[in-house]
Amino acid sequence: MPSALPLADPAPADGLLPHSVTDDAATRNLGIYVHVPFCRVRCGYCDFNTYTSEELRGAKRSDYAGQAIEEVALASHVLEASGLPDREATTVFFGGGTPTLLPVTDLAEMLAAIVVAWGLAPGAEVTTEANPDSVDRDYLFALKAAGFTRVSFGMQSAVPHVLATLERTHDPARIPLVVAWAREAGLQVSLDLIYGTPGESLDDWNTSIDAVLAENPDHVSAYALIIEDGTKLARQIRRGEVAAPSDDLQADMYELLDAKLAAAGYEWYEVSNWARTDGNRSRHNLAYWQGHDWWGIGPGAHSHVGGVRWWNVKHPAAYADRILAGLSPAAGRETLDAETRRVERVLLLTRIREGLRIDELEPSGRVAVAGLIADELVNATAALRGSVELTLRGRLLADAVVRRLLEA
Incomplete structure (x- = not known):
C-alpha cells in the first residue's frame, strides 16, 4: 500500500467499528490483505511502505508472523463485536514489500490463522506477490501445500537496462524458471509489468511484452511508471540525471500491450489488468474496485468495512509496540459520507x-x-x-x- 497516510480522526484503541457497518453487510464479500513490509533493497521508484534490514530500527522479520496473527485475532473479535454477520473470506492477498522474503512457514502460519478466524469460502482465491529471485521450486510447492492458489511475480521488464534503472535485482532469465515451477506446483500465475521507465524505448517494451506472452500467464498487470515525490528516481529526474517519462510514449506502450494481449486471447477487465478467462481475474483487486469489505493486516495496511476506512501505523517497530500492548494498530480512520x-x-x-x-x-x-x-x-x-x-x-x-x- 502507498506510504502516505491521510489526515483523519484518531482510531479507537480497541478498534471497534460503528454500528453503521452492519448495513447491507450480507451483500458484501470479505477479503483479507496481509502487508509484509520487507524488501531486500529499496527500488528507486518505490514509495510503498517497505523497509530494508537497515531501516527496521529494532523490529525483526522473524517476529512479524506472530504479530500479524495477533492482528488477525483482533480483527476477528472486532468484526464479531461490531455486529457483522459471519462471513468466510472470499480472497486473501499477501502483498508488500516482498512477502516471499519470509520463510514459507511464516506465510503458511498467517494463512492458517486467517482460516481459523473466518474460514475460506469455496473456491477462495489466495495470492502472494513474489520477486522472481525470492522463490525456488520447493518454496512454490510449499505455498500450494499451504493453501495458496495464485502467485503474482514482479517481472516489471525483460530488458536488463530497464530493470537496472528501476533497481530491480532479478535476472530476466529467471522468469521462465519461476513460472514453470509455479505451474508445476498447480498455482495460477500473474506477471506484473511497469512501462514508461526513463530510457525505455518502444522496442524495449515490445521485448518485454513478447517475453510475457512466451510464458502464457493466466493474468497480466501493467502500470505506467509514476514518479512519486521523495523517491530516489524523482531526485534523479530533478537533477537531470535521467529523463522524465513521456506521456505520449506511455500511451503508445499501453496501446501496443493491449493489442498484443488481445491478439493472444487476453481480455482487459480493469484499466491496468488483463486475464485469459474470467476465472483468471484477480478477485481480490476486483473487490477493492467494487466496494466490498477488506481488512488490511500489517504496518501501514489500509482497511475498509461498510463505509469506514482506516489505516495502521506505518513503521514495523510502532506496529509491534501496538500489537504487544494488546491495542489496535490503527493510526486513524474516517467514516465516508x-x-x-x-x-x-x-x-x-x-x-x-x-x-x-x-x-x-x-x-x-x-x-x-x-x-x-x-x-x-x-x-x-x-x-x-x-x-x-x-x-x-x-x-x-x-x-x-x-x-x-x-x-x-
Whole structure:
C-alpha cells in the first residue's frame, strides 16, 4: 500500500467499528490483505511502505508472523463485536514489500490463522506477490501445500537496462524458471509489468511484452511508471540525471500491450489488468474496485468495512509496540459520507470492464454520457445496455472521463 497516510480522526484503541457497518453487510464479500513490509533493497521508484534490514530500527522479520496473527485475532473479535454477520473470506492477498522474503512457514502460519478466524469460502482465491529471485521450486510447492492458489511475480521488464534503472535485482532469465515451477506446483500465475521507465524505448517494451506472452500467464498487470515525490528516481529526474517519462510514449506502450494481449486471447477487465478467462481475474483487486469489505493486516495496511476506512501505523517497530500492548494498530480512520462514497463508486467502477450503471449517475452525469460516446471515450453499444464502458481511448483518459461524469 502507498506510504502516505491521510489526515483523519484518531482510531479507537480497541478498534471497534460503528454500528453503521452492519448495513447491507450480507451483500458484501470479505477479503483479507496481509502487508509484509520487507524488501531486500529499496527500488528507486518505490514509495510503498517497505523497509530494508537497515531501516527496521529494532523490529525483526522473524517476529512479524506472530504479530500479524495477533492482528488477525483482533480483527476477528472486532468484526464479531461490531455486529457483522459471519462471513468466510472470499480472497486473501499477501502483498508488500516482498512477502516471499519470509520463510514459507511464516506465510503458511498467517494463512492458517486467517482460516481459523473466518474460514475460506469455496473456491477462495489466495495470492502472494513474489520477486522472481525470492522463490525456488520447493518454496512454490510449499505455498500450494499451504493453501495458496495464485502467485503474482514482479517481472516489471525483460530488458536488463530497464530493470537496472528501476533497481530491480532479478535476472530476466529467471522468469521462465519461476513460472514453470509455479505451474508445476498447480498455482495460477500473474506477471506484473511497469512501462514508461526513463530510457525505455518502444522496442524495449515490445521485448518485454513478447517475453510475457512466451510464458502464457493466466493474468497480466501493467502500470505506467509514476514518479512519486521523495523517491530516489524523482531526485534523479530533478537533477537531470535521467529523463522524465513521456506521456505520449506511455500511451503508445499501453496501446501496443493491449493489442498484443488481445491478439493472444487476453481480455482487459480493469484499466491496468488483463486475464485469459474470467476465472483468471484477480478477485481480490476486483473487490477493492467494487466496494466490498477488506481488512488490511500489517504496518501501514489500509482497511475498509461498510463505509469506514482506516489505516495502521506505518513503521514495523510502532506496529509491534501496538500489537504487544494488546491495542489496535490503527493510526486513524474516517467514516465516508454519502457523497464521498458516491464519488468513489463512480471513480472505481468506471475503471472495470463491466463499468458503472448509467442510472447510478446524477442527472448531469447521465447527460455527459452522450458527449463521451461522441468523443469515442465510452462504448456506445454498452451504453445502450445501460452501462458506462470505456473504449481503448477512454482507458487512456480514464481520469478525464470520471471528471466529466461527476461534473455538476
